[in-house]
Amino acid sequence: MTEKLFIDYAKIMIEAGKGGDGCSSFHREKFVPKGGPDGGNGGRGGNIIFVSDKKIKTLIDFKYKRKFKAQNGSNGMKSNKTGASGEDLIIKVPVGVVIKNAETGEVLADLVTDNALFIAACGGRGGRGNAMFKSSTNRSPDYCERGEIGEKLEVILELKLLADIAIIGLPNAGKSTLLSIISAARPKIADYPFTTLVPNLGVVKIDDELALTFADIPGLIENAHNGAGLGTRFLRHIERANFFVHLIDANSDNVIKDFDVIYNELKLYNEKLLKKKQIVVLNKIDCIIEKDLTAKKKSLKKYCAKYDNIVDVLAISAAAKINISELLFRIKDEYLKLEKENVKIEDTIIKEYKFEEEEPIKVKKLGDGFFEITGTQILKAINRININTDDGLTKFNRILEKYNINYLLKKLGAVNGDIVYIGEQQFDYYDAEQI
Ligand SMILES: Nc1nc2c(ncn2[C@@H]2O[C@H](COP(=O)(O)OP(=O)(O)OP(=O)(O)O)[C@@H](O)[C@H]2O)c(=O)[nH]1
Ligand SMILES: [Mg+2]
Structure with missing residues (x-):
């Protein structure tokens, strides 16, 4: 699309x-x-x-x-x-x-x-x-x-898109590349930030038994919750996912800071997002020397230990297809665990829409010589009346009397000939005593 x-x-x-x-x-x-x-x-x-x-x-x-x-x-x-x-x-x-x-x-x-x-x-x-x-x-x-x-x-x-798994991370982390190699989706991939401007969905066949829908969302940056970058506009699409793959470029100078930026933005957008499990994944390991990777992975693992919702730290290369099946099987394990715990996408909720039945009657002065009457019950009664007939007029007056409208208008200073709006009708105020 x-x-x-x-x-x-x-x-x-x-x-x-x-x-x-x-x-x-x-x-x-x-x-x-x-x-x-x-x-x-x-x-x-x-x-x-x-x-x-x-x-x-x-x-x-x-x-x-x-x-x-x-x-x-x-x-x-x-x-x-x-x-x-x-x-x-x-x-x-x-x-x-x-x-x-x-x-x-x-x-x-x-x-x-x-x-x-x-x-x-x-x-x-x-x-x-x-x-x-x-x-x-x-x-x-x-x-x-x-x-x-x-x-x-x-x-x-x-x-709000329906995906089982959401791939999140800073711009350029390789989110779209990952989606493109695990599914038939063909999102745009390029070596500059904010390549992805709208979420992409892809169905990933993990094995013969399980297929999951992954969403790749546009990159987030620090202060996204205040509108920086593309803002948090797309975060609503990950709200329904059960599980996040949090992708980090392993070549970054500070993988812990990169992790924190995203973690914080999720928190600032909606703290409930931190209840969802995340697998943290270092990407682009095809162009990092092993010693550096081991050190970065170790420090990230140590740092993430304080968060209950981080289930693991893995290392892959989306472009060079390294460790991809390990990642997918790890996701499968977690997904099945969640299924067992019965954590699932929300059910369809339908609340019946109802007009407020009890909105009280109010008489308001709109300006010199103009008044308005509001209130659900009286409007319902009045709107049914055909005011152009004698019987209708009698019924109309009876309703005004029932709700003491003339008294209320008088209190607000209405004088004969003032115009009163009520629902779809209008009438001239008339008080015999004023003549
Ligand atoms: N060397 C290497 N490059 C990669 C790897 N994965 C992705 N890239 C490159 O990283 C750049 C960004 O990749 P994208 O998939 O567009 O990144 P993204 O996270 O979707 O970026 P945004 O849509 O801007 O948020 C591209 O030039 C990719 O080719 C990898 O495993 N190794
Ligand atoms: Mg992208």
Whole structure:
């Protein structure tokens, strides 16, 4: 995959469909003088559903299209016909995507298996038609409801690659070279830092029984957590790996310092990363004299002994293919150990997204002559009302009374003729006592 096409972050707006409005109509037939109410209900609005799909590898689709809206429900019709439901909008995302509420940062879903499904925004209910309002006291109501609006929210999509093993290290340590000789992946390799600009994945067949996915991520440098080099942008891709291969150039003047730089950056990014086991591997041993290598390996081993998560220090040459099978078998051992301990990649998490039901009613002065009323419950009630009918207006006023809205507006200094916004509606403030 070319670098430009690898997109691992997106912020998008999703909006479920509005429910269809209820219909107000009366049965008419030749020779039947007075038919009853027969207005049907509106259809449900479409939901917004995320589905993970292993064929999709990046979030590129969200780079230019940032608004997603599901279809509205159709309005109810005469002869008691219910309107059609709006079609759900299915948004396909790569496996490994975390979906967060952009406003609160809360994780709503973490889709780590193929075909996992998450309903992120629910379509609004259809409004009831006038046939539903028939009662013993009102045999011919003409009132019908409006459809409910669909849920709407901004979400962040974050792709975290799914790899069993991550190869980490300073730029130029030989990470991409290692991946290229153990798997079919062909990452760019060159003798300058930051050759790798996006993570590469490769499947490594260790033996007939075990194949593991390795990720080679762009090089890290000191202060990456403050944005130095390519920053820590790619570290999220190693969060899911169970195990790290920490590669160090054996020809470096100070292998301990090189080790420390990476170890510290991991710690500063997320201390949990230090719980993952690491094999420290000195690379490029084809161009170092044996005496130097022995000394460096020994001092590194001694230094690493204080860290529980460092399981071994090995020496290889990726380019000259020295000690590669030893490394792979060592990785296999560790991997099987982890499997036994049941340390595994997270399961798909799906939290149900819910609007805050209990958001209290608030009356706010927006400016001279303008007020706004907010609050989940009252908005839900008001938005269903068809204010253009007499019955609707009565219901509307009843809701305002129920929640003591006029009193609250008066307290804030509202005078007759001021404009009050509430959800999708607006009305003029009116207080008989002020005349
Ligand atoms: N002599 C020798 N050179 C090696 C070895 N492994 C890698 N190299 C060379 O080291 C240079 C850097 O290798 P890369 O694989 O691109 O390094 P990297 O860690 O992926 O670097 P970034 O992507 O920049 O972080 C290249 O010129 C490789 O040919 C080795 O075992 N011996
Ligand atoms: Mg590289």
